[in-house]
Amino acid sequence: MMTPERTVGRLSLYRRLLVAMRNRGTRHVFSHELASAAGVTAAQVRRDMMTVGCSGSPARGYDVPELIEHIGLFLDADEPEAVALVGVGNIGRAMMAYFEGRRPKLKMVAAFDQDGSKTNRVVHGCRCYPIEDMASVVDDRGIRVAMVAVPAEAAQDVADVLVRAGVRGLLNFAPVAIRVPEHVYVEDIDVTTSLEKVAFFARQKRAHKVSVS
């Protein structure tokens, strides 16, 4: 019954593609069309649709608005969710700019930083508080999801405070493995690792190409 992590990621991607299709006026979509747009197989799409409990017709495929709605029911909370950001540096500011008005169900409502020159103002519609206020603001506003964009040395401490204040999910940009209690979910975005993977497989592919041809 527990949904696989990969599936959730793909559903988020499908939704974005489907919204774009709807905005272009597309009403129906076949599994192979969505699959090709998402870069996965048609069977995968159909399986994923099973997990959101959505079915299509053999003749027309899936109904796009209906799919968007079902994915929303599955993925989203009932109420819009408040998200906190810790660390108003390069990455933090880029994220504020990016998320402004993008996903109405996930609104960045509070940012925190140690540096006094970055706090007590509103950036991209998000209020910036001194770090000392973090526990109380997160607790008061019932914030359950936070992005961590502070230097690696500070990430664990920040996470500890967030978790104690009630946060249940962390998106971590700092290049460290954050340790959290079992009931907290952490997703890491590790750009260095990603880039090293790209460099590694870029080389592999070249080698493979040569050896085959």
Next chain:
Amino acid sequence: MMTPERTVGRLSLYRRLLVAMRNRGTRHVFSHELASAAGVTAAQVRRDMMTVGCSGSPARGYDVPELIEHIGLFLDADEPEAVALVGVGNIGRAMMAYFEGRRPKLKMVAAFDQDGSKTNRVVHGCRCYPIEDMASVVDDRGIRVAMVAVPAEAAQDVADVLVRAGVRGLLNFAPVAIRVPEHVYVEDIDVTTSLEKVAFFARQKRAHKVSVS
């Protein structure tokens, strides 16, 4: 013989942790220590060490400097590799700041942007060129790895030019599935999807907690 994608990601992570250990003066490490630092199991670490062909002693564990070297031999190219960046916006600039002097084997040597106000200068040690020069600069410098940080609408076009100019690996920040020939590797960093995953599992965990206790 083809190394799994996951393994490569973990090796990159291990290396970072090992370098930090070495800088603290640690000479030897047991699989369970590295595992705990990386947030994986000890068996996983030992398996991964097998793929880089590195062995430890039952008494002392693995030799830290030796491990760092072996992972380097496995992951890195012989020569330092040049990396290109396309899109000198919020994300692009954050990446330039971040990678400056971080990984000597992966050096960001050229950035490209459409916007004239961002080009023909040096930012964080990386020269910014007009987008028109991209194909020739990438080709001339033999660049094989590139980061794509342009708006979604432009990403496919940019990727096409890069691939034609000889790029074999892409790190893509734009929220679209980029289509590339079979011999090119693409890794996506999709912050929206990651955040939606975090929000989803944060909720799940809460539910799980309640139902168990």
Next chain:
DNA sequence: CTCACGCTGTGAATCATTTCACAAGCATAT
């Protein structure tokens, strides 16, 4: 009205990755 086609939904099979479990090893204490 009937047929043929191409799609969906899904059990079963395949493929990939992780974990188990244990023989063999090495340093240390006795």
Next chain:
DNA sequence: ATATGCTTGTGAAATGATTCACAGCGTGAG
């Protein structure tokens, strides 16, 4: 010298994710 208590390395088992393959169906053509 040898017993002890850790560890490593690794087949084999388990788990997890993806793909196959096909029955069943709805639609549009004839």
